[in-house]
Amino acid sequence: MTRAVRGFTLIEVMIAITIMGVLALICWRALDSVTNSDQRLRQADAETMTALRVLQQFQRDIEMRADDALMNGAVRPADQPQRLLPPSLVSERRPDGSFSLEITRSVGSDGLHWQRVRWWRQGDTLWRASGTATDQYPLPAAGLSKGIAVARGVQRFEVRAWQPGTGWAVLPSEGEVMPATGLELRLGLRDGRGPLNYRRVLEL
Numbered sequence: 001m002t003r004a005v006r007g008f009t010l011i012e013v014m015i016a017i018t019i020m021g022v023l024a025l026i027c028w029r030a031l032d033s034v035t036n037s038d039q040r041l042r043q044a045d046a047e048t049m050t051a052l053r054v055l056q057q058f059q060r061d062i063e064m065r066a067d068d069a070l071m072n073g074a075v076r077p078a079d080q081p082q083r084l085l086p087p088s089l090v091s092e093r094r095p096d097g098s099f100s101l102e103i104t105r106s107v108g109s110d111g112l113h114w115q116r117v118r119w120w121r122q123g124d125t126l127w128r129a130s131g132t133a134t135d136q137y138p139l140p141a142a143g144l145s146k147g148i149a150v151a152r153g154v155q156r157f158e159v160r161a162w163q164p165g166t167g168w169a170v171l172p173s174e175g176e177v178m179p180a181t182g183l184e185l186r187l188g189l190r191d192g193r194g195p196l197n198y199r200r201v202l203e204l
Contacts (some may be wrong), residue, residue, distance in 0.1 A: 030069065051151070054126065084161050153191060185202070
């Protein structure tokens with residue numbers, strides 16, 4: 001006697017398909033979440049590397065700045081006494097509130113050539129421009145049209161000076177001041193996660 005082979009009913013097939021669809025959706029959502037997390041981590045890493053490059057270049061420019069004796073002699077006329085920043089640093093605040101800092105720094109290992117370097121923010125981009133290196137005064141100005149964009153998505157670029165007995169002073173400073181002994185760079189970037197703030201303190 002032959003036994004009849006019983007197959008799946010339509011309802012059972014539909015239930016199986018529904019379960020498979022739910023499982024596929026869960027797996028897709030999990031994979032999408034992992035992909036998005038990986039993209040966010042890569043973007044965060046790129047933003048961090050950009051900030052570190054900016055901080056390191058700025059620190060190097062400050063460390064290579066001209067000493068006061070040279071700035072008051074061969075490279076630049078004598079400055080007024082009791083200036084907050086050393087003569088090799090000149091800060092400026094534009095009418096729109098943006099800040100810029102010009103640094104006179106040495107170039108090369110011989111220490112005989114100098115150039116003017118300017119940092120400034122325009123919109124949400126941080127720029128750095130450098131003038132031609134020379135050993136004669138006056139030094140060529142930093143060509144702003146030839147500036148290099150060192151960071152984008154910049155929300156903040158501020159430098160403060162540490163004035164002994166007073167504390168941090170916003171640049172440029174006016175009135176009676178004591179020579180600064182340190183600088184503080186504040187850099188604010190913005191990405192999909194929100195604002196990212198960085199800070200570096202340098203000795204003068």
